[in-house]
Amino acid sequence: MKKDRYIVLLEDQQTNSLKKIEKELEVSITSSEYLSKENRSYEVIDEDNGVLYKNLGVLVVENMDEAQLKSAVKNDSNPIVYFEKEKEFFPADELALINELKKQSVELADKITELEKYIINKPLPQKPLVEMEWGLKAIGLGNTLYTGKGVDICVLDTGLEISHPDFLSRDIEGKSFIDGEDWNRDPNGHGTHCAGVVSGNIRSDNGKRYGIAKDCNLKIAKVLSDNGKGTTSSVIDAIDWAITKKFRILSLSLASPVKLNETPSLLFETVGARALENNCLIIAAAGNDSSRPSIPLPVSSPANAQSIMAVAAIDGQMKIAKFSNAGLNPTTGGSVNVCAPGVDIISAYPKNTKNKTSNYYAMSGTSMATPHVSALAALYVEQFPNKSAKEIWELIETKAKPIEGIKYRDIGSGLIQV
Numbered sequence: 001m002k003k004d005r006y007i008v009l010l011e012d013q014q015t016n017s018l019k020k021i022e023k024e025l026e027v028s029i030t031s032s033e034y035l036s037k038e039n040r041s042y043e044v045i046d047e048d049n050g051v052l053y054k055n056l057g058v059l060v061v062e063n064m065d066e067a068q069l070k071s072a073v074k075n076d077s078n079p080i081v082y083f084e085k086e087k088e089f090f091p092a093d094e095l096a097l098i099n100e101l102k103k104q105s106v107e108l109a110d111k112i113t114e115l116e117k118y119i120i121n122k123p124l125p126q127k128p129l130v131e132m133e134w135g136l137k138a139i140g141l142g143n144t145l146y147t148g149k150g151v152d153i154c155v156l157d158t159g160l161e162i163s164h165p166d167f168l169s170r171d172i173e174g175k176s177f178i179d180g181e182d183w184n185r186d187p188n189g190h191g192t193h194c195a196g197v198v199s200g201n202i203r204s205d206n207g208k209r210y211g212i213a214k215d216c217n218l219k220i221a222k223v224l225s226d227n228g229k230g231t232t233s234s235v236i237d238a239i240d241w242a243i244t245k246k247f248r249i250l251s252l253s254l255a256s257p258v259k260l261n262e263t264p265s266l267l268f269e270t271v272g273a274r275a276l277e278n279n280c281l282i283i284a285a286a287g288n289d290s291s292r293p294s295i296p297l298p299v300s301s302p303a304n305a306q307s308i309m310a311v312a313a314i315d316g317q318m319k320i321a322k323f324s325n326a327g328l329n330p331t332t333g334g335s336v337n338v339c340a341p342g343v344d345i346i347s348a349y350p351k352n353t354k355n356k357t358s359n360y361y362a363m364s365g366t367s368m369a370t371p372h373v374s375a376l377a378a379l380y381v382e383q384f385p386n387k388s389a390k391e392i393w394e395l396i397e398t399k400a401k402p403i404e405g406i407k408y409r410d411i412g413s414g415l416i417q418v
Contacts, residue, residue: 004086005045005086005231007083007086008058009080009266009270010080011057013054020078021080025050025063027063028048028049029059031051031052031054032052032237032244033244041060041237043179045233046063047063055239055274056243057274058267082266082270084266088231090230090255091253091365092365093288093364094119096367097288097289098112099116132208133210133345134344136209138316139341139376139416141209148212148214148378148381151216151378151381153198154220154221154242154247154249155195155218155219157252158190158224159182159183160195160220161186161189161348166201170218173219173245174221174222175220175222184220186226187226188226189354194370195218196210196347196348196349197212197371198211199211199216211347211348211375212371212375212378212379213379223237235254239271246280249280249378250280251370251373252282253285253365253366253370254284255284255287255288255300255303257300258298258301261329262298264304264306264334270307272308279389282307282308283309284302284308285300285311285367286312287299288323291323292320292322299325299329299336309337309393310327310336311336311339311369311373312338312369313340314369316341318403318406320410321366324339324342327408337412337413338397338412338414339400339403339412339414339416340370340373340416346361347363372416396416399416399417400412400413400414401414403415
């Protein structure tokens with residue numbers, strides 16, 4: 001019988017504590033410091049072996065049932081303080097939401113197919129050539145000469161199509177956390193689009209600027225498969241790797257829905273806090289479950305953790321995006337911190353993916369808002385290299401401007417500004 005995979009939070013990582021866990025759970029523990037290109041975590045974890053992500057104090061195992069773990073948590077002498085079953089994560093964009101609805105709602109299949117066809121094939125806006133895409137103008141990118149030079153930004157997503165002409169000559173480091181799939185190919189397209197917002201520069205077709213931190217050191221962690229799905233352990237694995245590499249900013253355009261009044265995961269709350277302690281800022285999409293104005297839904301995981309910055313989306317009319325989630329669980333966590341452009345965002349895209357004939361594509365979602373914030377953080381890190389991750393977070397919120405007529409629960413401190 002196949003046993004579930006669990007993510008386990010440890011109070012300490014002392015040798016005696018780890019030996020106790022190994023004995024009690026009947027599992028052999030491998031530290032992430034021993035992982036490499038030839039020895040990857042998803043190849044290690046099985047019925048008899050778990051992986052400890054040393055920077056986070058998080059253990060991934062699949063050798064037990066919940067009764068074992070509950071017993072361990074109740075034992076005061078045991079270093080296990082919390083556990084949760086592995087979740088699935090999905091790209092936080094409109095198209096991904098439509099794909100899920102297609103599977104769940106047979107009655108709506110025809111309407112969804114029609115809408116999907118429209119989104120995939122809608123032409124890029126044909127407006128007079130201007131210097132920058134609307135999202136870049138909205139955050140005031142024209143007011144700075146900073147470009148993120150020397151700052152490491154890691155995009156945790158579906159990978160990157162490095163054959164794209166805008167990335168072909170770039171020196172980009174990456175790693176895949178999905179078995180059998182490479183980080184430097186992106187049949188999905190979502191990761192390439194987000195990476196373009198972070199670090200693209202000028203569109204080759206019309207000379208218009210679409211990327212923000214064009215001189216940053218782009219890093220790629222493939223945590224979502226080509227079909228757009230990932231799990232808690234792949235995300236945790238990538239965060240641990242990024243901290244080991246001392247990357248300053250992690251951009252997570254992915255989300256797992258939560259219910260109203262659901263308490264945020266202690267796991268991601270702890271992971272976010274430990275990342276901040278290591279001078280690493282995690283920025284994540286608030287999620288796209290809402291149907292505004294009638295039905296706003298809560299900020300998704302992992303963005304609902306207080307130690308992870310949650311990003312909502314606005315459109316070109318400075319209105320909250322119809323899909324953008326809201327801070328509906330403020331007493332238990334799950335507030336929106338800031339908002340950024342997230343509707344009809346044009347960025348790099350793999351040519352011939354989903355029958356596209358262009359190297360660029362317009363997408364909408366809190367997925368698109370998130371890399372705007374991640375790239376802005378890189379500009380601040382370049383400008384203030386001695387500021388800590390917590391101070392950069394504070395700066396982003398302090399500089400953000402409220403939007404008249406939109407509630408704090410929807411956009412937090414407001415629209416990010418250079």
